[in-house]
Structure formats: C-alpha cells, structure tokens
Amino acid sequence: DVKVTQSSRYLVKRTGEKVFLECVQDMDHENMFWYRQDPGLGLRLIYFSYDVKMKEKGDIPEGYSVSREKKERFSLILESASTNQTSMYLCASSTDSGGYTFGSGTRLTVV
C-alpha cells in the first residue's frame, strides 16, 4: 500500500509564526498535492507539484508556499500564520494514471 505520511496530526501555532507542514510518500509517485478541508467547502487545492522542484498554484495559494526538493517530500509553508488558516490540511500523492492516496491530515489551529 502507498503510504502518505504527514508529520503532525495536530498543531497549534500563534498568529504571525512561520509554519511548516511536512508530507512524505513512499511509492515514488510523481505528483503531490496540498489541500485544505473546511466544512461545507470540501477539499480545496492549495498547491501541487508534478516533479521535483516544480510547483503549480491551485485555487487558494495566497498565504502559502511549497517546497519539493526531493521526490518523496512535499512541504507546505505558511509564511505568517493567520487565524483564517485554521483548518485541516491534507496531503496526497498520485501517479499520472491513478487516483490519489491521502495522508491522515494535520489539524492546524492558529491562535
């Protein structure tokens, strides 16, 4: 089974902090994604990457950046955390032909 591992299950950060969310997948998938999940809004795409050092903006990239220095790792960075970034963050990976495999999620609270 493909495993997508997110480093933290729960995080509490203060407004203005720089926050790093880490995601690692172990099946050599080309594509990796970061979504945030909010009630009534489903999963909204923040950023995705289809190759090392490549990144593409999703629908809501403002306030976020990403880094993909190695194929297996995709990091989401909140440059200066704000309370409206309190959410569940889901990482996923996929091949070009298949469905996604999701991580367990990181519930981030910004106070």
Next chain:
Amino acid sequence: GENVEQHPSTLSVQEGDSAVIKCTYSDSASNYFPWYKQELGKRPQLIIDIRSNVGEKKDQRIAVTLNKTAKHFSLHITETQPEDSAVYFCAASIKHDMRFGAGTRLTVKP
C-alpha cells in the same frame, strides 16, 4: 480551472434503500472522475472511479455513471448499510490536478 458541484450536501436514507449523489463539472477536458469516502476522523479513501471513455462502472453495491455531454456523473449505492454512513466526495481531474465537490454527508439509519 475546473469547478465541481455536488448535491445534495446531506442525505439520509433507511437501511436497505438506495442512495444517489450527483456531481457536475465545468471543464469538458476532464477525463478522470473518482469518488472518495471519508469516515469521521479518517483520510478520504478511493471507493470507485471512472474514466471518460466509459459510461458506467459497477463494483458490488456501488456504481458510477458518467454523462460527458451533460458533464455530470453520479454515485449510486444500493442496499445501503449503516457502515456506508460517511462523507462522500466526487472529483474531476485533467492529468495532474483534481478538483473536489463540497461533499455529501450520507447517514444510513438502521
């Protein structure tokens, strides 16, 4: 970009009845349509998917239909059971990136 709409947002059925969830998409180039089930506190899991060269696909009690002309696709669950209770997400994809519907909370009453 792609926009996916999903209805209804909540659905309650009696055990043994059928449940239908419908989605529409905006980009005619979308060619892959998966459905995910998310149980409370868990990650979304792929339950069935369909590609644009197929009109219908079935896997035991679950089936998905796709109408490319109308740009809509549906999930059908027959003989529902309490363990089918979850949030279901549809999605539409063109190659790399995928867009999700807002989700349907399905409750199956025993």
